[in-house]
Amino acid sequence: AIMFYSLLNKFKREDAELLITARDYDSTFQILDDLNISYQKVGKHGGEKLEDKLETYIHRLAELFPFVTKFKPDYFITFSSVEGARISYGLNIPSIGYNDEPRNVPVCKLLFPYLDKIIIPACVPEQLYINLHANPNKLITYNGIDEIAWLSEYEPNPKILEKHSLEKGKFVIIRSEPSFASYFIDKLKPEESLISQFFPPIFTKFPDLKYFLIVRTEKQEMFLKKKLKNYINNSNIKIARYMPDMVDLCYYSALVISGGGTIVRESSLLNVPSIEYFPGDSAPQEHFLIDNGFPLLHIKECEEIVKKSIEIISSKPNSDRFNNSFKEKIKKFENPNEICFNFVKDNLID
Incomplete structure (x- = not known):
């Protein structure tokens, strides 16, 4: 949730209409509420049992579908929503996702085939994604890690x-x-x-x-x-x-x-x-x-x-x-939110 905050602001400054959805997982809702982000609550995490994971996937797919068909988005952006990726693929909506965790094999196998582009850290071997059905031509690599997306704009608050x-x-x-x-x-x-x-x-x-x-x-x-x-x-x-x-x-x-x-x-x-x-x-x-x-x-x-x-x-x-020296080190690397924003903006303009 915190990763998308700066990305959302970039699109808002361009007067883009946004539909933001989130599932009940860990502290996602609390973070979004603290950031005063308007969003739709759709589904939850499946827990530890395989049967529950599958059942919640089915329910969230059904719950998310009417939101998407009503909003009619020009683009779909995700940080690993299997349900969102499946719906965007089925409705022929262009899509782009972030993924820095190919160790999460079950999710990645379901996600990668449906996304048009996947933004990944260059430090994570591309072969790990290809092994999980990602098309190498869909991968966008960057020199950095996901956490840079929000820390590049961070100001400590004493x-x-x-x-x-x-x-x-x-x-x-x-x-x-x-x-x-x-x-x-x-x-x-x-x-x-x-x-x-x-x-x-x-x-x-x-x-x-x-x-x-x-x-x-x-x-x-x-x-x-x-x-x-x-x-x-x-x-x-x-x-x-x-x-x-x-x-x-x-x-x-x-x-x-x-x-x-x-x-x-x-x-x-x-x-x-x-x-x-x-x-x-x-x-x-x-x-x-x-x-x-x-x-x-x-x-x-x-x-x-x-x-x-x-x-x-x-x-x-x-x-x-306890000074801002960390900022200079972070500036040496690429921000994945900048990459995502520019890619989507350029494709929408085209």
Whole structure:
């Protein structure tokens, strides 16, 4: 949702009519509401069971269809809506999509054949997309990663510190894994999180810091509250399913730890020490960030997460930690929203 915000503004400045739809997934609705974006709620995430995933796909396809036929769009833009891509193909509506996650094999196999163009980071091997039925002639590559789309225009807001009674570099952000996602099946139970294992020793070492434990589902929240029952009543610990202004919180934090890629990619682009504990191989985007000198580590073992976290928190922040030096580094790379906007605009004019 946050990725499309700057893209929507580009089209609005051109007086384009927009139909924005979103499904109930993670914090999508909350983010759109916080950004005051007008949108239609259509469908939800299918959860962890294959039967539920298929059933919700069928329902969302049926719910989305009348919105599209009534609006009659000249172009369809998506960040991996299988239902939207299928409808645009069936109605012969030109389409373009973003995709930076070919590891999500089931979704990609259903998505790629229907899209006319797919914008992908150059750091992700094209063959991964071709293996999932993407036509190589449809791929548009760019030098960067998706998170640059919104961080290129980001301005830190220090008011977030006062709002949560925080000090710069005196709190830690920890984000749970998307354990219900299709690529996590057989790796973790949907309600579980490794936070329950590595958080206690970090907190014990630094009990005076504040900690935000951001979970993805109610099940994860219940799981952590049970596993961390000896800690959760401490005023320095907050467990939540959603926190507004997450980018600001990351920017001013001492450390960001996450089981998924987006938040640590954001935070490392902002020059924040970041640890990803995704149980699989490092994604090409993580290699891109590391190779370009951004402060990101991928650590899978809980003991090593604890060890490295203690080392980072014990160190003093770099001199450029809380200034805008990150902007100059980001400017060296391409913005996928600029690519998408210019491509669609040029094709509509033609």
